[in-house]
Amino acid sequence: MAKINKLPTEISNLIAAGEVVERPASVVKELMENAVDAGATSITVEIQNGGIRFIRITDNGCGIAREDVETAFQSHATSKISSADDLNSIMTLGFRGEALPSIAAVSKVNLITRTEGEEFGTSLNIEGGEITDIFDAGCAVGTTFIVRELFYNTPARMKFLKKDVSEGNFVAAAVEKTALANPAVSVRFIRDGKNVFTTSGDGNLKNVCYSAFGRDFCDGLIPVDSQFNGIRVHGLVTPPYNSRGSRGMQYFFVNGRSIRNSTVTAAFEAAYKNTVMVGKFPGGVLFIEINPERIDVNVHPSKIEVRFSDERSLFDSVYHAVKSELDGIDSFKQAKISQPQSVRPQIFQKASVFEEPKAAEQTVISQPSKASIDRIFTVFDAVKNADVYHTEGDGNGIEIEFPAAQKTETVKAEIKSDFTSDTPRAEFKILGEAFKTYIFVEMNGSVFVIDKHAAHERINFNKLKNTEHNIGSQLLIEPVSVTLSQEEYSAVLENLDLIKHAGFDAEDFGNGSVIVRSCPTPLDSQEISSLISELAGYLLKNRKDLENEHLDWIYHNVACRSAIKAGDKSSPSELNELVKTVINDKEVRFCPHGRPVMIEITKSELEKQFGRIQ
Numbered sequence: 001m002a003k004i005n006k007l008p009t010e011i012s013n014l015i016a017a018g019e020v021v022e023r024p025a026s027v028v029k030e031l032m033e034n035a036v037d038a039g040a041t042s043i044t045v046e047i048q049n050g051g052i053r054f055i056r057i058t059d060n061g062c063g064i065a066r067e068d069v070e071t072a073f074q075s076h077a078t079s080k081i082s083s084a085d086d087l088n089s090i091m092t093l094g095f096r097g098e099a100l101p102s103i104a105a106v107s108k109v110n111l112i113t114r115t116e117g118e119e120f121g122t123s124l125n126i127e128g129g130e131i132t133d134i135f136d137a138g139c140a141v142g143t144t145f146i147v148r149e150l151f152y153n154t155p156a157r158m159k160f161l162k163k164d165v166s167e168g169n170f171v172a173a174a175v176e177k178t179a180l181a182n183p184a185v186s187v188r189f190i191r192d193g194k195n196v197f198t199t200s201g202d203g204n205l206k207n208v209c210y211s212a213f214g215r216d217f218c219d220g221l222i223p224v225d226s227q228f229n230g231i232r233v234h235g236l237v238t239p240p241y242n243s244r245g246s247r248g249m250q251y252f253f254v255n256g257r258s259i260r261n262s263t264v265t266a267a268f269e270a271a272y273k274n275t276v277m278v279g280k281f282p283g284g285v286l287f288i289e290i291n292p293e294r295i296d297v298n299v300h301p302s303k304i305e306v307r308f309s310d311e312r313s314l315f316d317s318v319y320h321a322v323k324s325e326l327d328g329i330d331s332f333k334q335a336k337i338s339q340p341q342s343v344r345p346q347i348f349q350k351a352s353v354f355e356e357p358k359a360a361e362q363t364v365i366s367q368p369s370k371a372s373i374d375r376i377f378t379v380f381d382a383v384k385n386a387d388v389y390h391t392e393g394d395g396n397g398i399e400i401e402f403p404a405a406q407k408t409e410t411v412k413a414e415i416k417s418d419f420t421s422d423t424p425r426a427e428f429k430i431l432g433e434a435f436k437t438y439i440f441v442e443m444n445g446s447v448f449v450i451d452k453h454a455a456h457e458r459i460n461f462n463k464l465k466n467t468e469h470n471i472g473s474q475l476l477i478e479p480v481s482v483t484l485s486q487e488e489y490s491a492v493l494e495n496l497d498l499i500k501h502a503g504f505d506a507e508d509f510g511n512g513s514v515i516v517r518s519c520p521t522p523l524d525s526q527e528i529s530s531l532i533s534e535l536a537g538y539l540l541k542n543r544k545d546l547e548n549e550h551l552d553w554i555y556h557n558v559a560c561r562s563a564i565k566a567g568d569k570s571s572p573s574e575l576n577e578l579v580k581t582v583i584n585d586k587e588v589r590f591c592p593h594g595r596p597v598m599i600e601i602t603k604s605e606l607e608k609q610f611g612r613i614q
Contacts, residue, residue, distance in 0.1 A: 021102050023161060024051025024150055025170035030099035031145050032178045035059035036185065036256075038143065041201060045175050046190040050167030052150050052158075060142040063115040066122045069134065073126060075101045103147060105129040106154050110146040112139050128153050166490050172196065172512070173486035176212045177258045180251055180285050183208050196511055205236055205285060214483040214513065216529070217242075217249060217283065224284075226321035229313040230291065233321035237268075237284030240275035240326065245530075246537025248485035249283030255292060259306045264288070267315040271322035281537075286318065428583065430575055437566040441579055447606065449599045452575075453566045454591035455582050460522055460559035461592045462585075464503070465552075473503045473518040480516045480528045481509050488536035489514070495539055498547055502554040506532070522562035531557055556592045 021027060028045060035043050038061025048054040064072055075098065103109060104126045114121030114137075123137035151158040161167055168191055179187040179199050186201030197211045210218050220242060225234040238249070252264050264286075272282045296307040308314050428443035439450040484492060489512045492499070499506050503520035516528050523531070538553055564570060570578075582588050582598055589597055607613045 021106055021150075023170060024055060024167050025174040027051065027055055027103050027107075027147055027150065028057065028171050029174040029178070030103065031055075031057045031147075032175070034099065035061050035143065036178070036182055038062045040142065040185060042186045042188075043178075044188045044190065045171075047168060047171055048192055050161075050164035051171045052161060052164065052167060053148065055147040055150070055171075056144065058142065058144045060140070063118075063141055063143055064111075064113040064122070065115050066118060069111065069113065069122050069124050070131060073100050073104050073124075073129075073131070101129065106157070107150045107152065108148045110148075111143070112137055112146075113143040114139050114141050116141050165493060168192075169486045169490035169493075176486065177251060179208055179212060180205070181253050181256050181258060181287075194510075209236065209285065212512075213249070213485075214511075216483050221284075222325050224286065224321050224325050226317070226324060228317040228320050229310075230294075231313060231317040232289040233286060233317050234289075235284060235286040237286070237322055237325070238282050240272055240282065243272075243276040243280035243282050244537060245280065245534030246485075246488060246540055247281045248488045248537060248540065250281070251285045252288065253286070254288045254290065254295060254306050256287075257306070261306060261308075261314075263308070263311045263315050264318055267318035268322060271319050271326060275326065284322075286322075288314075288318070290314075428579065430572075430579060433570070433575070435567070436569060439575055439579060443583070445603050447601045447603075449601065450579060450582055451566075451591075451595070451597060452564050452570065452578060454595055455578060455588060455597045456563040457559045458588045458591045458597055459578075459581060459585075460562055461555055462587055464520065464555040464559060473505065474521045474523075475505075475518045476516065476525055476528075478525075480525060480532075481513050482516065482529050482532040482536075483513045484533065484536050486512055488533075488540050491539040492532070492536045495550065498550055499535070499554070502551055502558070504532075520558050520562070523558050524562065527561045531561060559592065 021030075024047065028047070028051065032043060032045065035057065038059060040059035040061035042060045044056075044058045046054075046056040046058075105128060108127045109125070111124045111126075112121060120136040121139035123133075123135055123139075124131065125133040151161070172189065172191070175187065175189045179185070179197075183199070183205045184201055184203040186199055188198045189196045199208045199211045206218060206221060209221065217238070220239040221236040222239060223235075224237055226232070238244075247265070250265065250268065252259055252261065252268075254261075268284065268286065269282065276282060290308075294309045296309075428441050428448075431440040431442055431447075433439055433452075437452065439452055441448040441450060492506075492514055493508055496506060496508075503518075504516055505518040506514050506516045509515040514532065516532060519525065519528055534557065535554060539550065542550070542553075564574075564578075591597055604613065
């Protein structure tokens, strides 16, 4: 067995530093929290190269006394607690005494500070945990930390950092959270010499949200303030119609501390149940004020995880606070009238694979009564809920078994998945539409029911994927800017080439925003903002997916948004062209979701339903 040796202090410090200092954003978070604990009403954060090369944080707090400056960089030295009992009632953001020694162990730090009662300030230089110089300095009351060359002495950790832009975005997210948690503190963020945002410090949370996230997020924000089970929940939440594609805009704070907690998240989203679409998430900034004796913040070095003594009361408090406000408002968005940039293009161009129909092939459109199609839709409604499985044998289609509970007897129909002939079945007759969604077509002794949205969606999807016949891009008359959370923003910037390959001309617009100047031709410009937001959420959650999977997701969503919608009124010519394409193209049998595009109901099956034959 190898001999056990006690590690030298300089090595143990490097290991301990890893628990607190993971990246530049960790440094910014810890130092900003120290500034808040020091009573600062103004904090300025400056970074260069994502914070890897340079970080400067200046505050107007109480400062550090000359006799305490060196002690502050010793492990577990803190002014926040003095006994074990103090851990049961922590109200400060910092308390471990680990941040400063951990930061100093892996960087070059210059501290400049002065208290109210001191004539001169103190300047201290420390490199790799070793003090190199300390002297008097002229400075204002407060503290300035300058951190240079982060991880200069730990190259193994340095190589795990991301690009400067990504690290800078992580820093921006940390600054935003501190600004949100402290509306009464004026926060200024400067990135590579440019002022990114400034909050006024007037105590108005909505003003902070506007400075950090822009107008889109702040549209219709709902104030929340409730006291329940001894827990106060207050803040701002988004209305149901302003939901997003990820949880990136959900910010939760407990006693002023940014936290991540599954119970709080579950309660918050439960309040929105049945008001937002599946796959969409509400946003908001919620503050939870609770007796510190009912929580344990001494769980994780980053202090982002908090343990509650009563999770049930926590859930109920958050749920009722948000739910009560949502129940008191109209959950629909007010219409914003604007001049459309373009009329939706025709489904197909003149250069179609079809020739103009001959006189004998002319489509006949009639309007059957609802009673005449009720029986057909009894069959069709059952098809939607059927158990589907592939048949063996001739491969002519898919057999569908209708559950007996829905019918007095079991019947069968087929969804045609292939046609033996390569030529279109020209002899068809469009009977009409039902519910402006399903097209009824009579052909070859059968009735075909076509879901026009599913069909058009698949056609668009195939065109987008086929590079030889790509639909192409359209230049927008007015570019569209989209505001994202810092994590979403970073994910989009990392994938700009992929997004451009999919037909979008998108670029960094700064301050957590991207600007889109062109989009795939079939897409309505009004859909761009929500699609980019959803794409950002998808990229954030699926960073490890292959590029072709990302492209399929984009093509699928563009195809869905640009397709005819269920309930849209379609002209006879649109219906005619759509039906001909579906019949002719055997690749248009299932939509990208996997739902059938067309169902065939044979004449014999209809006659069985009407009791004409046995």
